[in-house]
Amino acid sequence: MTKFHLLVLIIIFISCSENKPTEKVQQSSSHQEMIYAIKNVNIIPMTTKNTVIKNATVVIKKHKIYSINKSIPKNATIIEGKNKWLIPGLIDMHVHTLSDGTPFVMYPTKGPLVSFNTQYNMTPYIANGVTTVFELAARPEHIGQRNEIIRGDIIGPRIALAKVIGGNKSNFTAKNPSDGRNAVRFAKEEGYEFIKVYTWLNEETFKAVVDEAEKQNMKVVGHIPVAFKGKQAKDFFIPNFGLIAHAEELSKQTDDYSYEKAQEFARLAKENGTWLIPNLSNMVAIEKQAKSLQNIENLQGFKYVHPLMQDKWLTSNSYYGASDDLITYYKELIDFHILIVKAFKEAKVPMVSGTDAGISGIVLGFSLHDELKLLVEAGFTNEEALTSATRLGAEWLEIDDKIGTIETGKFADLVLLNENPLEKISNTIKISGVFVNGKWIDRNKIDIMLSDVENWNNANKEKYDWKELLNSLKK
Numbered sequence: 001m002t003k004f005h006l007l008v009l010i011i012i013f014i015s016c017s018e019n020k021p022t023e024k025v026q027q028s029s030s031h032q033e034m035i036y037a038i039k040n041v042n043i044i045p046m047t048t049k050n051t052v053i054k055n056a057t058v059v060i061k062k063h064k065i066y067s068i069n070k071s072i073p074k075n076a077t078i079i080e081g082k083n084k085w086l087i088p089g090l091i092d093m094h095v096h097t098l099s100d101g102t103p104f105v106m107y108p109t110k111g112p113l114v115s116f117n118t119q120y121n122m123t124p125y126i127a128n129g130v131t132t133v134f135e136l137a138a139r140p141e142h143i144g145q146r147n148e149i150i151r152g153d154i155i156g157p158r159i160a161l162a163k164v165i166g167g168n169k170s171n172f173t174a175k176n177p178s179d180g181r182n183a184v185r186f187a188k189e190e191g192y193e194f195i196k197v198y199t200w201l202n203e204e205t206f207k208a209v210v211d212e213a214e215k216q217n218m219k220v221v222g223h224i225p226v227a228f229k230g231k232q233a234k235d236f237f238i239p240n241f242g243l244i245a246h247a248e249e250l251s252k253q254t255d256d257y258s259y260e261k262a263q264e265f266a267r268l269a270k271e272n273g274t275w276l277i278p279n280l281s282n283m284v285a286i287e288k289q290a291k292s293l294q295n296i297e298n299l300q301g302f303k304y305v306h307p308l309m310q311d312k313w314l315t316s317n318s319y320y321g322a323s324d325d326l327i328t329y330y331k332e333l334i335d336f337h338i339l340i341v342k343a344f345k346e347a348k349v350p351m352v353s354g355t356d357a358g359i360s361g362i363v364l365g366f367s368l369h370d371e372l373k374l375l376v377e378a379g380f381t382n383e384e385a386l387t388s389a390t391r392l393g394a395e396w397l398e399i400d401d402k403i404g405t406i407e408t409g410k411f412a413d414l415v416l417l418n419e420n421p422l423e424k425i426s427n428t429i430k431i432s433g434v435f436v437n438g439k440w441i442d443r444n445k446i447d448i449m450l451s452d453v454e455n456w457n458n459a460n461k462e463k464y465d466w467k468e469l470l471n472s473l474k475k
């Protein structure tokens, strides 16, 4: 995002709190033996054909979709799906989940200054039907979070991890091609699955990082370095640059906000096989908070944001108070990003939903529904919006044999909706329950999980002061 983006992310990791596991939401050990059958449900499979299967029976067993319209095992727990709609679990392809950490060694044996309860970090995703996320600033702590979820200690989404390789002004430094290539190899060695290229890489290093990643069989997502501004767009559409992290990466490269320019980007992306995360919600959120902090407090889900971040977004908001000129500029970007989406759609470049969740004004989980609405407003059909947040994300991550559609044999990541999202995209928020890796979380449990987070946040609000924390770091 902005140049503060990465700095802010680093600071987010500096953090202090008790890490009490929430007994209410612990996975039960008998989970693996649980068999479920959803009866009379309308399945929106999100396969390429996507033929809705009405009044179907879906059996879920051993984490997977065991059968569709076959017999119901005797010991199955029945879920009534009459007049309800079943979609694949949603995928947010651009998130920044809060995690423990310290950007420097305080002293040996001293851990992070602030810690976070992993369940509380993950609950907003699950409550919103987001069962897979792509962490675009992955750190060792995110590997830890992923492992807690895999172990079954925490109910959370699948997490794909992209390690940031930046340039001069960032902390993840790669100043030259040789640094860049080494950074990719280290990332591979440390267990990250993807590389995220960042704003401050110079041209040669960007190219070396993307090339080395290809050699290491790692796909690349990310920003387009500002070093390319004023050059030809074909210079940064290079092989293995697989996914652009925001439409803003393109608008940053030009002062020409015409549809023709958007079409040029789309054509080059298509030729190069580069996909796009439009991330429309990000700039809309920036413009809103630039105008008023009330817009932050009014955010749906704000009460589930960790108190440290609530305090930061309200007392140290880097967007708030922008000049009228800057706000006008944000509006121009919002409009141009819509043109980019239209041009990419016209050129048949695949687009995946991503929100930049975790950044100021963008609430984990809730933000994906905002993004879907904006994509539809920009010209997506409801089905295309759903595709961008299900099958296509799985395809880019190369886990489409495991998730992303409702088909026998895939993992049971499913969202049961009270109303049909193909009729109205905002119906994705009307969640009756979520299957997370075959575990059923009904509405009642979702509400308990959410109120756990809210209650904890309210009880601990006073303990978190963003400015104080920054000052303590200067000492």
Ligand SMILES: [Zn+2]
Residues within 6 Å of the ligand: 001, 094, 095, 096, 136, 356
């Ligand atoms: Zn981001």
